[in-house]
Amino acid sequence: MVMLRRKMLRDMKLNSTQFISIFLMALLGVLIYTGIQVNWVGMEREVNRYYEETDLADIWVISRYFTQDDVDRALALDHVVQAVRRLSIDGIADIPGRPTLRVHLLEEDRISRPYVVEGEVFDLSRKGVWLDASLGAAHNMKIGDTLAIEVAGTSFSLPILGLIHHPEFVHNVKDDTMMMPNPGDFGFAFVPKSAVENVGSFLYNQLLLTLNDQTDTDQMLEQIEILFPDRFILQLTRVTHPSVAVFQVEIEQQQAIGRIFPVVFFLIVVLSMFTTMIRMTVNQRSQIGILKAMGYSRGNILFHYISYGLWLGLMGGLLGLLAGPLIIPPILFNMQKAIYTLPNWYAVLSLPDFAAVFIVALCCGAASYLACRRELKEVPASALRPRPPKAGRHTRLEKSSLWRRLGFSTQWNIRDILRNNFRSLMAVAGVLGCTALLIFGLGLRDTLSRINQWMYEDLHLYESKIHLHHAVKEETLEALETIYKGQWILESPIQIRTLHRNETASIIILDKGEKIRFIDRQKKPIVLPGDGIGISYKMAALLNVSPGDAVEWRMFGKRDWHTSTIEMQYFAPIGQGIAMTKALYEQQTNSHFVPTALLSPFAAPDVEGNAAVSTVQRRSDLIQNLDALLENIEMIVIILILAAVLLGSVVLYNLGTLSFTERIRELATLKVLGFYPAQLEALLQKQNIWLTITGILLGLPAGYALLIFLLSTMPDSLDLPAIISVPSYGITILGTLALSMLINKILFGKIKDIDMVGSLKSIE
Amino acid sequence: MSLIQFEHVCKEYRQGTNVIHAADDVSFEIEKGEFVIILGPSGAGKSTVLNLLGGMDSVTHGAIYIDGEDITKYNENALTAYRRDAIGFVFQFYNLIPTLTALENVSLSKEVRRDALDPQATLAQVGLSEHINHFPSQLSGGEQQRVSIARAICKNPKLLLCDEPTGALDSETGILILALLQKMSREHRHTVVIVTHNSTLAPAADRVIKMRSGKIMSQLVNPAPVRIEDVRW
Numbered sequence: 003m004v005m006l007r008r009k010m011l012r013d014m015k016l017n018s019t020q021f022i023s024i025f026l027m028a029l030l031g032v033l034i035y036t037g038i039q040v041n042w043v044g045m046e047r048e049v050n051r052y053y054e055e056t057d058l059a060d061i062w063v064i065s066r067y068f069t070q071d072d073v074d075r076a077l078a079l080d081h082v083v084q085a086v087r088r089l090s091i092d093g094i095a096d097i098p099g100r101p102t103l104r105v106h107l108l109e110e111d112r113i114s115r116p117y118v119v120e121g122e123v124f125d126l127s128r129k130g131v132w133l134d135a136s137l138g139a140a141h142n143m144k145i146g147d148t149l150a151i152e153v154a155g156t157s158f159s160l161p162i163l164g165l166i167h168h169p170e171f172v173h174n175v176k177d178d179t180m181m182m183p184n185p186g187d188f189g190f191a192f193v194p195k196s197a198v199e200n201v202g203s204f205l206y207n208q209l210l211l212t213l214n215d216q217t218d219t220d221q222m223l224e225q226i227e228i229l230f231p232d233r234f235i236l237q238l239t240r241v242t243h244p245s246v247a248v249f250q251v252e253i254e255q256q257q258a259i260g261r262i263f264p265v266v267f268f269l270i271v272v273l274s275m276f277t278t279m280i281r282m283t284v285n286q287r288s289q290i291g292i293l294k295a296m297g298y299s300r301g302n303i304l305f306h307y308i309s310y311g312l313w314l315g316l317m318g319g320l321l322g323l324l325a326g327p328l329i330i331p332p333i334l335f336n337m338q339k340a341i342y343t344l345p346n347w348y349a350v351l352s353l354p355d356f357a358a359v360f361i362v363a364l365c366c367g368a369a370s371y372l373a374c375r376r377e378l379k380e381v382p383a384s385a386l387r388p389r390p391p392k393a394g395r396h397t398r399l400e401k402s403s404l405w406r407r408l409g410f411s412t413q414w415n416i417r418d419i420l421r422n423n424f425r426s427l428m429a430v431a432g433v434l435g436c437t438a439l440l441i442f443g444l445g446l447r448d449t450l451s452r453i454n455q456w457m458y459e460d461l462h463l464y465e466s467k468i469h470l471h472h473a474v475k476e477e478t479l480e481a482l483e484t485i486y487k488g489q490w491i492l493e494s495p496i497q498i499r500t501l502h503r504n505e506t507a508s509i510i511i512l513d514k515g516e517k518i519r520f521i522d523r524q525k526k527p528i529v530l531p532g533d534g535i536g537i538s539y540k541m542a543a544l545l546n547v548s549p550g551d552a553v554e555w556r557m558f559g560k561r562d563w564h565t566s567t568i569e570m571q572y573f574a575p576i577g578q579g580i581a582m583t584k585a586l587y588e589q590q591t592n593s594h595f596v597p598t599a600l601l602s603p604f605a606a607p608d609v610e611g612n613a614a615v616s617t618v619q620r621r622s623d624l625i626q627n628l629d630a631l632l633e634n635i636e637m638i639v640i641i642l643i644l645a646a647v648l649l650g651s652v653v654l655y656n657l658g659t660l661s662f663t664e665r666i667r668e669l670a671t672l673k674v675l676g677f678y679p680a681q682l683e684a685l686l687q688k689q690n691i692w693l694t695i696t697g698i699l700l701g702l703p704a705g706y707a708l709l710i711f712l713l714s715t716m717p718d719s720l721d722l723p724a725i726i727s728v729p730s731y732g733i734t735i736l737g738t739l740a741l742s743m744l745i746n747k748i749l750f751g752k753i754k755d756i757d758m759v760g761s762l763k764s765i766e
Numbered sequence: 767m768s769l770i771q772f773e774h775v776c777k778e779y780r781q782g783t784n785v786i787h788a789a790d791d792v793s794f795e796i797e798k799g800e801f802v803i804i805l806g807p808s809g810a811g812k813s814t815v816l817n818l819l820g821g822m823d824s825v826t827h828g829a830i831y832i833d834g835e836d837i838t839k840y841n842e843n844a845l846t847a848y849r850r851d852a853i854g855f856v857f858q859f860y861n862l863i864p865t866l867t868a869l870e871n872v873s874l875s876k877e878v879r880r881d882a883l884d885p886q887a888t889l890a891q892v893g894l895s896e897h898i899n900h901f902p903s904q905l906s907g908g909e910q911q912r913v914s915i916a917r918a919i920c921k922n923p924k925l926l927l928c929d930e931p932t933g934a935l936d937s938e939t940g941i942l943i944l945a946l947l948q949k950m951s952r953e954h955r956h957t958v959v960i961v962t963h964n965s966t967l968a969p970a971a972d973r974v975i976k977m978r979s980g981k982i983m984s985q986l987v988n989p990a991p992v993r994i995e996d997v998r999w
Binding site: 288291302381 | 824846857862865870873
């Protein structure tokens with residue numbers, strides 16, 4: 003049907019505004035969907051490849067020590083393929099800045115092997131160190147340089163033989179309170195055990211296992227638990243290992259975002275297609291009639307109109323498929339490279355990307371079908387006669403006495419909205435989408451930028467945190483306190499459980515002092531009680547417990563479980579767990595309080611050469627870390643704002659031109675009657691403002707819901723309540739209103755040019 | 767047997783509670799190759815009869831035989847095939863597709879009918895070999911109607927049905943169009959049925975059917991029709 007295809011192309015050219023806007027929306031929808039899809043699929047594929055290539059462990063068992071016998075016994079378990087032990091311990095690299103170095107001493111390298119970026123292949127027989135490539139770059143360390151490492155009270159120097167990445171350090175941070183890696187301050191190193199044999203003897207504190215494929219990990223954990231009845235062990239799996247889990251959450255988050263936003267665009271595409279095709283087929287009523295008279299079958303004509311949608315969706319979708327993977331991944335990768343370390347970053351096309359194009363084309367086709375079905379139902383003879391005008395119906399409102407007091411323009415607009423209810427609904431939907439995207443983007447920014455204030459103004463009131471080595475003598479503590487002042491705390495990972503749930507969390511035990519404060523959900527200060535523990539809201543939710551309930555917990559390195567009653571819940575944006583006083587701790591555990599850190603009021607305490615101090619975290623560094631994360635978010639916010647503006651303007655402009663052509667006779671009549679252009683403009687602007695305000699009112703809660711949904715996909719360690727600031731509300735509401743009025747103003751330019759005589763004459 | 771036989775055809779429209787008898791017990795016959803005029807004032811039911819004849823609408827009761835086959839028994843598919851193969855339509859307002867050129871409008875016929883004539887040759891036949899690449903809006907009314915006729919005869923139909931073909935034209939152009947239709951009928955043995963309210967045309971027809979209020983008033987076979995150009999306007 004060559005002639006019909008020509009007709010289609012010329013119709014599209016004639017109504018280019020509508021069709022281009024639909025095309026753009028289809029393009030954008032597919033672009034965003036495939037852009038994000040290829041991004042996370044690529045990340046997932048690469049990280050899995052990376053884990054496989056380096057034989058990442060399936061289970062990490064952490065305790066005080068593991069003997070060769072322990073390794074053999076683990077190896078003897080069913081389903082265990084490999085078992086190796088290693089030492090993982092935090093030390094200090096003796097270079098300017100004295101960064102913390104997580105040193106791993108390896109006996110074997112069959113599991114969780116380092117991934118060499120530069121230098122020699124990792125070799126157990128060599129005497130040297132393989133250093134974190136990021137830390138190396140931050141400190142300008144090169145292969146061949148000698149690195150001095152202080153660890154567990156001793157020190158050794160070795161040449162750097164290789165610069166590496168490691169699959170357990172994809173998210174390369176010291177602990178889960180840090181969101182951005184800081185290679186200037188923290189890194190890791192792998193050293194063959196034979197290289198430090200003369201330094202002293204170390205205990206292996208980690209046992210790594212790989213399992214065969216069809217293993218139930220939970221059952222495995224129970225078996226391992228039974229294997230070591232004599233000591234407390236902490237077990238991590240690929241679900242709970244911090245780096246592995248955080249990266250997995252990142253992938254899932256992208257998955258979630260990649261599904262929601264295109265749906266907004268898809269909906270708009272389908273709705274615009276529908277309205278445009280309704281108008282098109284109504285206008286081409288007599289053309290449909292003549293085609294029927296000529297003997298074109300219902301199917302021929304139906305397919306002709308469906309093909310408008312199919313082609314448009316297909317073209318927009320294909321272009322989106324082409325552009326998405328080219329545009330989006332470089333932007334996202336750039337941001338993610340600042341947070342995660344992977345050997346390679348690439349995008350991968352998968353079936354859903356092609357399916358998206360197919361679905362957009364089909365949806366557009368279906369919308370066209372639904373739109374033209376009505377015109378095709380009639381017999382050809384009546385299709386050639388003009389459609390009888392839509393009967394003007396009186397609404398119940400018009401019968402009320404209120405109606406007469408409304409004035410002409412209000413009456414006219416109410417009738418117009420009711421008569422064109424679908425078009426009005428579309429306008430509201432467009433504004434709704436625009437508002438929701440804006441409030442979502444700005445709210446995301448507000449929420450994340452609030453973290454700093456919560457953490458370092460409301461909750462943590464110290465200037466620096468001095469971390470101590472294990473088992474520091476009492477006299478040393480007293481000496482430290484006289485120099486640095488402040489408050490002692492004991493922090494540790496813990497295992498926490500109820501009858502039904504079991505979680506890994508952290509505990510903080512406070513000595514006297516006021517460097518750490520607690521607040522409730524309403525951000526009101528609360529006091530840590532002396533007769534029970536406090537639990538963070540998110541941890542309470544994860545364990546499904548509330549005040550009055552008891553939980554069992556035990557500290558890393560200890561064997562015994564303790565039962566404590568929850569007396570208070572507190573808000574912790576980062577790092578979930580429990581808190582208690584020193585007195586309660588000593589009473590419940592029957593053990594002595596040995597602090598792990600001192601919270602000092604000094605911004606830059608001089609700890610150089612102090613043997614008891616392991617590292618110092620300054621408040622300014624912590625704030626900087628979060629600021630770096632925030633900078634990353636700015637890009638997303640800008641993209642969201644652009645998408646919102648585009649969405650709003652395209653939908654409103656499209657509908658505006660559409661309603662303009664439909665109302666041209668009505669407007670010409672009003673003009674003939676003597677309405678001034680300014681009066682007509684006010685008339686139309688009134689309706690526009692009504693619809694826009696409705697859209698905004700609906701869009702605000704929709705955007706808020708989107709924000710809450712996104713925050714719920716955050717890792718378990720984060721508890722971020724949605725925050726939307728007053729300026730964000732202001733920008734969103736005024737911005738959307740201004741955009742809508744501006745577009746209406748542009749459209750109104752056309753009304754001035756209405757030719758009264760011409761538009762009233764042409765009825766055909 | 768006649769080419770066309772209307773037998774007691776009724777067509778009723780319902781408008782609210784009123785029933786309108788657009789065609790009321792209409793019976794007539796038309797022979798192959800005849801140049802027929804259906805005459806009557808507006809609202810007489812002429813267009814209804816033409817639409818029924820062209821398979822554009824369904825009868826309320828009665829039968830319409832075309833070459834011995836009752837088209838009122840046809841389903842939608844058969845009716846589409848009938849319109850496609852047997853009928854050529856010409857309308858008062860030309861009803862060209864505005865986004866297609868003259869040649870493309872005529873070529874539409876070729877897309878639905880395999881035995882269609884060459885569109886370009888057909889346009890030449892109606893005297894329009896010059897502006898074939900113009901869009902309808904670039905053509906005069908008479909030229910548009912010629913394109914419309916070319917589009918109809920391009921299908922090489924059994925029946926050429928014209929609904930007030932000169933209604934929107936000035937009289938001089940109207941004469942040219944009607945002369946063209948008469949020539950088609952004479953030279954190519956096309957059966958042409960023209961609906962009009964202009965009774966001066968009657969002498970030019972082989973058969974004149976007069977209608978009023980949905981009923982046939984008279985049927986007249988003219989043994990010696992004159993040429994359209996010689997009709998006194």
